[in-house]
Amino acid sequence: MAGIDDILDLSEAAGIAGLTPARLRQLIEAGQLRAKKVGNSWAVHSHDLDAFLGRDLRGPGRPDERKALEARLRVELRPLSPIQINLQPYTPEVRLWFRVDNRSALEVTLDRLLVEVWYPQPVAEGGVFDRYTIGPNQSIDTPMFHAFLPPDKVKPMVHAATEPNQYVELQIYARAYFDSPVGWVTVQSRITRSKGEFPVILPPT
Secondary structure (H helix, E strand, O other): OHHHHHHHEEHHHHHHHOOHHHHHHHHHHOOOOOOOOOOOEEEEEEHHHHHHHHOOOOOOHHHHHHHHOOOOEEEOOOOOOOEEEEEOOOOOEEEEEEEEEOOOOOOOEEEEEEEEEEEEEEEEEEEEEEOEEEOOOEOOOEEEEEEEOOOHHHHHHHHHHOOOOOOOOEEEEEEEEEEOOOOEEEEEEEEEEEEEOOOOOOOOO
């Protein structure tokens, strides 16, 4: 039977997951995270949150084995045309293509890739929830993140892209969860690109 300490409200669960409460609510409503409606709020069991985050403390493999595997997994942008940002009316969106590199001798499965994009403020967050198996010493360029941009985010992005005196970096925060023979492992990446290093489709003037 669950104790009171095992039950998290939406804000607590979001803080542990590294997501906003609004994004966590979207995942709950999409059926990707188990939760229970209590009145007008959501309650998340810590076990369900651990399962969502890929944390299995009882899984195989010692912590040092998982750490060694994490050090041999890379999450980067793919080399060829990895970024598309469209700020035109009606279809503002961002698309990112990732390269996931497995430099280990083990086969791993990418379970999910959570993404947050800043330019110059937080503009999009979400994830890639398709599963990909990656063999030993292999890489894939398949995972693609897509998000439509809210109207209130487009104007500051246009200003950041066009103002010559404003230095702005595109910042991408990625957190990947892998299923492996030594248990669940997590890899985090912070990717930056300076203005001019990626295309931005601007609204017509």
